[in-house]
Amino acid sequence: MATDPIPRFPDGFLWGVSTSAHQIEGAAELRGPSVWDVFTAEPGRVKDGSTAAVACDHYHRYREDVALLADLGVDAYRFSVSWPRVDSPGGLDFYDRLVDALCAAGIRPVPTLFHWDLPAGLDWLERDTAARFAQYAARVADRLGDRVGTWITLNEPAEHTLLGHALGTHAPGRTLLFDALPVAHHQLLAHGLAVRALRAAGAGDIGIANSHGPAWAASGDPADRRAADFYDVLLNRLFADPLLTGRYPDGIGELMPGDVEADLEIVAEPLDWYGVNYYAPARVGAPRGVDTEWGGVPLPAELPFSVRRIEDRPLTDFGWPVVPEGLTELLTGFRDRYGDRLPPVMITENGCSYEGLDDQDRVTYLDGHVRALHRALRAGVDVRGYFVWSLLDNFEWAEGYARRFGLVHVDFATLERTPKASYGWFRDMLREQRGQRGHRLR
Numbered sequence: 001m002a003t004d005p006i007p008r009f010p011d012g013f014l015w016g017v018s019t020s021a022h023q024i025e026g027a028a029e030l031r032g033p034s035v036w037d038v039f040t041a042e043p044g045r046v047k048d049g050s051t052a053a054v055a056c057d058h059y060h061r062y063r064e065d066v067a068l069l070a071d072l073g074v075d076a077y078r079f080s081v082s083w084p085r086v087d088s089p090g091g092l093d094f095y096d097r098l099v100d101a102l103c104a105a106g107i108r109p110v111p112t113l114f115h116w117d118l119p120a121g122l123d124w125l126e127r128d129t130a131a132r133f134a135q136y137a138a139r140v141a142d143r144l145g146d147r148v149g150t151w152i153t154l155n156e157p158a159e160h161t162l163l164g165h166a167l168g169t170h171a172p173g174r175t176l177l178f179d180a181l182p183v184a185h186h187q188l189l190a191h192g193l194a195v196r197a198l199r200a201a202g203a204g205d206i207g208i209a210n211s212h213g214p215a216w217a218a219s220g221d222p223a224d225r226r227a228a229d230f231y232d233v234l235l236n237r238l239f240a241d242p243l244l245t246g247r248y249p250d251g252i253g254e255l256m257p258g259d260v261e262a263d264l265e266i267v268a269e270p271l272d273w274y275g276v277n278y279y280a281p282a283r284v285g286a287p288r289g290v291d292t293e294w295g296g297v298p299l300p301a302e303l304p305f306s307v308r309r310i311e312d313r314p315l316t317d318f319g320w321p322v323v324p325e326g327l328t329e330l331l332t333g334f335r336d337r338y339g340d341r342l343p344p345v346m347i348t349e350n351g352c353s354y355e356g357l358d359d360q361d362r363v364t365y366l367d368g369h370v371r372a373l374h375r376a377l378r379a380g381v382d383v384r385g386y387f388v389w390s391l392l393d394n395f396e397w398a399e400g401y402a403r404r405f406g407l408v409h410v411d412f413a414t415l416e417r418t419p420k421a422s423y424g425w426f427r428d429m430l431r432e433q434r435g436q437r438g439h440r441l442r
């Protein structure tokens with residue numbers, strides 16, 4: 001790890017950590033089921049056979065978790081609101097209490113309205129789900145809007161579409177491949193309708209959290225380049241283009257349902273900021289007629305691209321390559337691609353899975369990525385915030401509890417929380433950023 005201090009970020013830069021409702025809350029019996037509850041109940045769906053019924057029991061232990069956030073010294077906490085909980089009696093009361101506790105600790109609450117836990121019975125293949133989402137967003141804003149100043153509509157609609165509906169490794173477990181595209185469109189429409197609903201409720205400072213990463217062509221061969229471009233369209237442009245330019249990439253709009261032109265006007269409602277979840281780039285080549293793997297997810301041979309290993313890089317315990325400069329490349333590439341249409345950026349997730357309390361590998365990962373972010377800033381990208389994924393070890397979707405992304409270790413037998421070395425590193429880094437002033441920026 002480099003020993004020179006991390007360069008200073010601008011005053012007002014927002015430092016935070018992220019979590020999501022289904023991954024930490026537990027208290028599943030106090031809410032209606034989501035598609036994830038249905039999915040995990042099916043044998044073989046989650047690798048260790050676990051469920052999120054208890055998870056970190058954050059629902060009951062949120063005060064302890066807010067105290068951890070306060071000790072850490074973050075400016076902001078990104079969590080998600082569970083739609084099925086809000087639909088259940090007393091469900092909004094929990095977020096009321098959480099937001100109050102955060103405000104009392106001087107931490108800015110940054111709720112995400114949808115982080116994959118769709119109420120069971122709803123379906124993103126149905127257009128109507130978008131309108132329902134906007135109604136739900138309005139209800140949450142109505143209750144929390146007096147204390148919440150920053151909102152995120154959706155988390156990673158790309159992964160929810162691809163993993164949940166195209167490849168079937170996430171809930172709801174569909175394997176529609178390209179027939180899953182309406183799921184992308186309806187989520188984008190839901191986002192736009194929710195932005196309008198939030199603004200109508202008086203909310204400002206609205207963003208979205210999209211996962212992005214550079215697509216590196218496996219070679220200079222035109223077939224590999226075409227495959228990498230295709231991957232770039234699917235993972236990066238399919239969501240960013242309509243949001244930022246009001247248009248789908250060439251050839252995509254025709255595949256989408258409904259009055260696409262009219263919908264795109266809603267999708268492209270101006271955003272106050274754009275959230276990027278960054279983990280790693282992908283090396284992409286022409287199809288090889290064999291199944292490949294994307295971050296641990298099996299990819300069928302019939303896709304028009306194949307994902308190759310990134311050699312000569314350390315790998316996290318999840319097998320994801322550690323490539324900090326990919327973050328600089330991604331952000332400068334976005335600035336070049338979207339120009340003035342790109343609002344200020346926040347990194348809404350970045351992190352890694354490693355075992356152990358003395359997690360020096362995580363420290364190295366985070367240190368490298370924070371420096372890479374600063375390079376993007378120096379290159380002129382307007383970056384306003386950085387959120388580590390995640391505060392706590394948690395239910396990592398189809399991987400169950402086997403992947404630990406937390407700055408804080410959770411013993412899932414006792415639910416005891418123990419800060420890791422990376423927690424101390426992040427806390428010290430935040431103190432240094434503030435020039436030892438020792439207080440958080442509000």
Ligand code: FCB
Pocket residue numbers: 020023155156159211277349389396397405
């Ligand atoms: C992201 C998800 C988040 C978590 C991290 C590791 O894709 O948004 O919930 O699973 O990956």
